Amino acid sequence: MSAVQERSISPARGWIGVAAITASLFVFLTTELMPVGLLTPLSEDLDISVGTAGLMVTAQGVAAGLGVPFIVAWSRRVNRRYLLSVLLAVLAAGNLITSVSPNYPLILGTRLCMGFASGVFWAIGVSMAMRIVPERHASRAAAVVMSGISIATVVGIPLGTIVEDHTNWRTTFGIWAALSLAVFLWVASAIPSLPSDNAVSVREVFSLPVKNGQLRTVLFIVVFFVLGHFGAYTFVRPYLEDTANASSTFITVVLIIFGIGGAIGNFVAGYTVNRSLRGTFVVGLVGLIAALLLLRGVGDAKTGAVIALVLWGLSFGAVQLSQVNMTLAAAPETFEAAMSLNTMAYNTCIALGALFGGLFVDHAGVNSVIWFGVVLAGASLLLRLGTGWKKETPAQASSEDEQLARTV
Template sequence: MVTLQGISAGLGVAFIVAWTRRIDRRVLLSALLAILTLGNLVTALSPSYPLILATRLVLGFASGVFWAIGVGMAMRIVPERHASRAAAVVMSGISIATVAGIPLGTILENLTDWRTTFLLWSGLSLFVFAAVAVAVPSLPSTNAVSVREVFTLPVTNVGLRLVLCTVVLFVLGHFGAYTFVRPFLEQSTAATPLFITAVLMVFGAAGAAGNFLAGHTVRKNLRGSFVVGCAGLVVSLLLLLMIGDRPAGAIGALVLWGLSFGVVQLAQVTMTLQAAPETFEAAMSLNTMAYNTSIALGALFGGLFADHLGVTSVVWFGVGLTAASLALHLATARTRPPTGQ
């Protein structure tokens, strides 16, 4: 169910963003939140599993469009000098929700049941819908393009193509390894469920801190921010392999991993903006497509490694892919064309 929603979030986003290019972005965001509210309500009340799957598929499309337009909206409703900081706030929210959502959902399910949990999510979505309707100003679409133009961007824009390749590599590596953090810790440290939950929450907090840190650094040195962040991913995964068999070592490695991932997250969004400033929304839809599809593929490849070579091999898989992303960025830095070309 989760995989289906992730794949739909990736594959449908570029089409939906292009097809809705004449719609005010506040209206579109409100519609997405209404779909999220109804989708969680239907899931909670659904009498059959096929209906739940169909509902999660629709919610996947909605969440993918939010990824594509949310950062751009945040950057537009603040003064230009605060755009990076606004993007950092959005990415921090995504980082915290990604890590804290599953443990929080598990706690709620244990206290109630899974249907009540989805009812609570539906109510929360309704609250956010109301907040957006009241607080977010009208944001007419400014740089969305047709579907054909969206898919020609990586062909004509070398810089964007390189950014997308870089994103695919580090997302494959990061999520391939992250998906198997729990079994790795259970195997290497005999960690308890409480310890693992606490460590993952710390990872999420570190990711949010990394986002806010990058909100200051990407404006001063974008390339350096990505290089340091991506190198941090490689080092943290290596540390997890070397000292992750001890609780303190595992915590240290995951804190560095979270910080580094937070920096890379914001840096890659800013790199996308730099590569395609005139068509940022369309470029972000391609970024979202690459990102979410790579999440699903990373988990798939990680599972294959874990099944055939053991959980430790998945961490090595992460090391290899994140190192490849860093190497590609360094190798193409001097040859990367000017912005938008």
């Protein structure tokens, strides 16, 4: 299909396809982070430690991060509709296997396979959305998909916790297998044929941060932020159970509150990143650090925990959107390749954050993960405060990117 043919797709069908890609993002990301809200029942049922259960996040994150540039290069001749359909089929099968798995090693192996599929989605999803709508709406389509990142991150975990609270963790993964299958059918029927036309070699992708100092710094900032956030957040349920004697119902409520806060933070940041991307990111990180310190100081009281999780959610939503726009501003002409590196760094650090957090929990107690989060988020903040760039916002990168940042 040529570019002209792609642009001849009816607008209605194009936006239905964008919605299908956004739904794909939802099932991929919620599957990756689902264990965060299920660590306690998982560890009890499988007779493993909480830290070991956290390796479910680690396994999928490592595969999603490290496999991205290689699998995308190897599949560069595969039609993108077929490729996304295969990825969703892998996700559905993986969730089903997890729900019936008799042992933990099989679950870990399954999560690795699902991680490879997840990583490839992050590399191709945005560009697919941009190709199936009228050219003048390409940036808006990309914005819709990218804004869904924060919403999926902060909504999926509470949803999984609610389902588990009324059933069990196996049923939760079974339901997500059905959701993944439903999205697979949606993608297969709604998205037109999209032959690959933007393949980038592995060598070219990895040369970007060598040549682009601003992108290199952004990637380091992302690494520190993601390590700190997910190192602490992965173990928020056992932390609240240990310090505040919280019930599963209370934890479900505060995770929902966190999700609402994240969505609000994402929405507000959509208006502020184009005015001051640096300021939005810095304020968000300061708020995140303050939330962790507040949780450590008054988290043994339920009211204090709620306030801390509200602030944490608001801050995370703002920081999450800011880091995507920072990547866009740093490399507007090679955004897809830059996002593949962002994806590799982000997902690998989700995994490492869960791994390091688990080690701290198992050897120094659950309180230690809060300090882990504070130190790493602080490192990200100091690095951002110490850098100044000409292109501080997407608007300064190009007029098209200005429209993208304003639409998010």
